[in-house]
Amino acid sequence: MSSNFEANNNNNGEKQLVCVTGAGGFIGSWVVKELLIRGYHVRGTARDPADSKNAHLLELEGAEERLSLCRADVLDAASLRAAFSGCHGVFHVASPVSNDPDLVPVAVEGTRNVINAAADMGVRRVVFTSSYGAVHMNPNRSPDAVLDETCWSDYEFCKQTDNLYCCAKMMAEMTATEEASKRGLELAVVVPSMTMGPMLQQTLNFSSNHVARYLMGTKKSYPNAVAAYVDVRDVARYLMGTKKSYPNAVAAYVDVRDVARAHVLVYERPDARGRYLCIGTVLHRAELLRMLRDLFPQYPATAKCEDDGKPMAKPYKFSNQRLKDLGLEFTPLRKSLHEAVLCMQQKSHLPLIYPVPKLRSPSIYALSGEGEGEVDSRASEDDDRERGKRLERASTMSSNNSMEANNGNNNGDDEKKQEQVVCVTGAGGFIGSWVVKELLLRGYRVRGTARDPRKNAHLLALEGAEERLTLCRADVLDFASLRAAFAGCHGVFHIASPVSKDPNLVPVAIEGTRNVMKAAADMGVRRVVFTSSYGAVHMNPNRSPDAVLDESCWSDPEFCQREDIYCYAKMMAEKTATEEASRRRLQLAVVVPCVTVGPILQPSVNFSCHHVVRYLTGAAATYPNAVAAYADVRDVARAHVLVYENHGARGRYLCIGTDEGNQMVKPYKFSNQRLRDLGLEFTPLRKSLHEAIECLQRKGHLPVVTVAQQRACFSASPSSSPNMSSISKANDNNGDQKRQQQQPQQLVCVTGAGGFIGSWVVRELLLRGYRVRATVRDPADRKNAHLLALEGADERLSLRRADVLDFDGLLAVFAGCHGVFHVACPLSNRDPELMAVAVEGTRNVMKAAADMGVRRVVFTSSYGAVHMNPNRSPDAVLDETCWSDPEFCRQKDMYCYAKTMAEMAATEEAAKRGLELAVVVPSMTMGPMLQRALNLSSTHVANYLTGAKKSYPNAVAAYVDVRDVARAHALVYERHDARGRYLCIGAVLHRAQLLQMLMDLFPQYTIAAKCDDKGKPMVKPYEFSNQRLKDLGLEFTPLRKSLYDAVMCMQRNGHLPVVLP
Known part of the structure; x- marks a missing residue:
């Protein structure tokens, strides 16, 4: 497959497909970017391509046309062979940075798998990413020796000093060299030192963290070491002050962009072999910190060495001449550091801290930018050592000043508000989103925390968000992430809390709240607003029905623990917040909202709106004889800001907006006077409900009836x-004719919409005029972008986040739907979640559909649930009455077992819940792909065409075109009386016949002509019946056409090299 490699190597990069392992990492991402810029087709491997942490790759220039992500693990040789299929070259970058004892065998075995898989798939050239940890860790090296490509670390020394990462990289590099020699591969090894520079990925990598700790002054001293590692996470640690000191050590540094360019340079140079040392400079840690202080004087970077008084370690000499000879010019370290820090600020991994002009007390730094004068440039190193403490005092002073100034005039003018940074936890939720909106409208700069900022795009569309909103990743159980999020903030609004009956909710709520309060105090925040719940107020069976519910009321803990774990969790969390605030002298105001209704800003349906939907759709057939308190979500948001802006506001504020009567049970009395005294006017419940329903209709959660x-x-x-x-x-x-006339009015939901079959089902439904709600694990992931490009998608397609194991998520996405197409199912025998997803997930889908008033479900089964029966006569006709033998499947093929049990579960639940169920049973599905990633059947075809498969089995299989499968789904849905199974098979033939078709269509490829058990009688194709689908009008596509279209599609998408006849 690589015969034209050298001819094309320098001039035709755009025609080459290369694979990058570990594509989503710090170095891997830049290698992908560099390759795309140079015109290559790139296949990036990741453990989970659907994970949003890899979404940054799909936003790179050229990614849409020339990048595909595929699932692979270096310990899974089969997945590597699939990933390398059709590739000219491989860049093996993947390697965890860790001191895990298991790292060495993983690195060695993984590298061996990569080299062997590359050789198996006809790859000629591999670039391996080593580390200078495999070069410089040798105590016997003379300090005057020049570090170059001939140097190796001492394995025993690395092991004794617990540098397992260096051990792993050294052994992996040796393995790569040995295997490449054995298999005749061309191998070039890039050996980068500590890698600095801006990040493309969202998560903080190893080196940035350390620098932040030094700059913020929490690292106070350093050890006397031969070399101490620092990378981009180190930068963040120095800056944030979590590193209090620096080591008396030297290290080698290089820019990540230079490392990426080095990889491509050695790949494109046909004669490049062996090691290439990638070092830009070697210097002492003190010099690194001096650079950081010069560039960012506003951060309290440490000036203390861990072994002060001892001689300073001297930088060693090194040679990077081999890369210079290839034309690489190294980036100055000063530029790398500057851009790394700016990048971390942009991605909210570092607070944006402004230098403060000179005050009466010199060298004070503030997080807010408030104050006058200039910083005293004569501050000594002794002064620098105390910057961390002064920073905390300064931020406290600025908080005090702003609070007191704002107290007299209702928080002053908008100019002062714009100088204030406040943080909102759980910013993407129902209440959180409205609090963010309210704060932006009032002129604040807002930092919103979320577990995954990419999932909260609705916040970025708010008025003022572009200029004054940043989203950062934080988890209430991750104390360090909270400290980073709160750095430089005047106030914190702690809203984050799951609405759940999970017993684990209580420790999460309590510990999370404790972390928030501690982190706020640590970062100099003065004022916290906590969101409680009226579940912490009214759940008391001993309260008199005539008593007025007010801020002095508390729920009964034991009663809550028995009856409602959510109420118990909120009550205990509020008590924790009060206790911690008192201990740490924080100003705490608590907003206690009741059942909150009103329009939603976020795309998903929240808990209270879900109840409204259930009543409107008829899913809730009855209602309880009970009363409840209600408030509009906009009033709740305004309450949060009011108590924050009123400097004297402390304690609880009950947020209840309705006192409407009920003739059956007398509503209890309540008082919302404290909030009224602050100026809050409550919205009538009628208006809240009306606008909530209109919003649900606009977002497609409710049908417009x-x-x-x-x-x-x-x-x-x-x-x-x-x-x-x-x-x-x-x-x-009025029958099927009228049904088709009303199709444009119908909303249907497709689970697993981004997959091979799911994508074509969505396309078919859109072409037929349906409004389609498509569920995927991450709607923001670019791997689902192909759905949005379909005809009719702009007007009639919406993507929603859902997981079949998340019952509440399914309820939300099925709300208002007429029908559900349950296509989602992983296609794997190794996936540990396969059985749970298939069976429990199917059960959840059926139950949720019934709960939401859906009448009709189409389930995608598999012919693996039909033909896997060793007792079936070879002369029997395969039809809808046939079932696989579950025990036989369980022993031989877990996927077939999972699909069999899932179909049985669907049938059982449909009968139980009165659902109309039609089951499409497709065989091996072929044809062109709409999605970017290679699916299983296409992978098999590609493996035969590329020569990865050297022989074929003596076996028969059933095949069908993916477009016929999609049409079958729509046909059985539209036929009102269609029930039960519909076998979707177009042809049954021997593997030899399939390969003969491929050879006839594409003679230019070298296709296996050898049978695994040559000499034995050829297995005969079995008979089958697809009459039920033919009776509905389905005409099956010839397999020859399916294969031709599949191969042409793979060539267009870069999954197969275009080989000329």
Whole structure:
């Protein structure tokens, strides 16, 4: 496959497909970027391509046309062979930075797998990323020796000093060299030193953290060491002050962009072999810190060495001449550091700290930018050592000043507000989103925390967000992430709290709240607003019905623990917040909202709106004889800001907006006077409900039901309440013709919409005029972008986050849907979640569909649930009555077992819940792909065409075109009386016949012509029946056409090299 490699190497990069392992990491991301810039087609491997942490790769220039991500693990040789299929070259970058004792065998075995898989797939050239940890760790090296490519670390020394990472890299590099020699591969090794510079990925890598700790002054001293490692995470640690000191050590540094360029340079140079030392400079840690202080004087970077008084370690000599000879010019370290810090600030890994002009007390730094004068440039190193303490005092002073100045005039003018940074935890939730919106409208600069900032795009669309909102990753159980998020903030709004009945909720709520309060105090925050719940107020069976519910009331802990774990968790969290605030002298105000209703800003349906949807769709057939307190979400958000801006506001503020009566149970009395005294006017509940429902309709969570449909519903069921099921029945009364006329009015949901079959089902439904809600694990992931490019997608397609194991998530996405197509299922025998996802996930789908008033479900089974029966006669006709033998499947093929059990579960639940169920049973599915990633059947075809498979089995299989499978789904859905199984098979033939077709269509490829058990009788194809689908009007596509279109598609997408006849 690589015969034209050298001819194309320098001039035709755009025609080459190369693979990068560990593509989502710090170095890997830049290697991918460099390759795309140079015109290559790139296949990046990751453990989970769907993980949003790899989304940055899909945003690179050229990624849309020339980048694909695929799942691979270096310990899984089969996945590597699939990833390397059709590739000209491989860049093996993947390697964890860790001192885990298991790292050495993982690194060695993983590297061996990579080299062997590359050789197996016809790859000629591999670039391996080593580390200067494999070069310089040798205590016997003379201090005057020049460090170059001939140097090796001492393995025993690395092991004794617990430098397991260096051990792993050294052994991995030796393994790569040995295997490459054995397999005849061309191997070039890039040996980078400590790698600095801006990040492309969202997560903080190893080196940045350390620098932040030094700059913020929390690292106070350093050890006397031969070499101490620092990378981009180190930068962050120096800056944030979590490193209090620096070591008396020297280290070698290089810019990450130079490392990426080095990889491509050695790849493109056909004669480049062996090691290439990638070092830009070697210097003492004190010099590194001096650079940081010069560049960012506003941070309290440490000036203390861990072994002060001892002779300073001297930088060693090194040679980077081999890379210079290839034309690499190294980036100055000063530039690398500057851009690394700016990048961390942009990504919210570092607070944006402004230098403060000179005050009466010299050398004071503030996080807010408030104050006058200039910093005293004559501050001594002794002064520098105390910067961490002064920083905390300065931020406290600025908080004090702003609070007191704002107290007299309701927080002053907008100019002062714009100088204030406040942090909102759980910013992407129902209440959190509105609090962010309210703060932005009032002129604050807002830092919103989320577990995954990329999932909260709705916040970035708010007015003022572009100029004054940043999102940062934080978790309330991760204390360090909270400190980083709160750095430089005047106030914190702690809203984050899951609404759940999980017993683990209590420790999470308590510990998370404790972490928030501690982190706020540590970072000099003066004022915290905590979001409690009226579940912490009203749950007391001993409270008199005539008592007025106010801020003095508390729920009964034991009663809550028995009856409602959420209320118990909120109550204990509030008590924890109060206790910690008192201990740490924080100003604490607590907003206690009741059931919160109103329009949603976030894309998903929250808990209270979910209840409204259930009543409107008829999923909740009855209602309880009970009263509840309600408040508008906008009033709750305003309450948060009001108590924050009123300097004297302390303690609890009950946020209840309605006192409307109920004739059946007398509502309790309550007082919301404390918030009224602050100027809050409550929104009428009628208005809240009206705007909530309109919002749910706009976002597609509720169908827009016309008056005519309501009348049809009442006339069809005069004795019952109107619901979506009866509306659906009224619509179906005139048969299938009328159903098709009403298709544009119908909303249907497709699970697993981003997959091979799911994508084509979505396309088919859009072409037929349906409104489609497609579920995926991460709608923001670019791997699902192909769905948004489909015809009709702009007007009639929405992507939603859902997981079949998350029942509440399914309820939200099925709300308002007429039908559900359950396609989602992992296609793997190794996936440990396969059985849970297949069986429990299917059960969840059926239950959620029934709960949300869905009438009709189409389930995607597999012919693995039909033909896997060793007792079936070879002369028997395979049809819908056939079932695989579960025990036989469990022993031989877990995927077939999972699909068999899942189909049985679907059938059982449908019967139990009164759902109309049709099951499509496709065989091996072929044809062109809509998605970017290579699916399983296409991988098999590619393996035969590239020569990765040297022989074929003596076996038969059933095949069908993916477009026929999609049409089958739509046909059984639209046919009102379609029930049960529909076998979707286009042809059954021997593997030799399949390969003969491929050889006829694509003679230019070298395709295996050898059978695994040559000499034995050829297995005969079995008979089958697809009559049920033919009766519905489905005409099957010839397999020859399916194969041709599949191969052409893989060539266009760069999964197969274009080989000319």
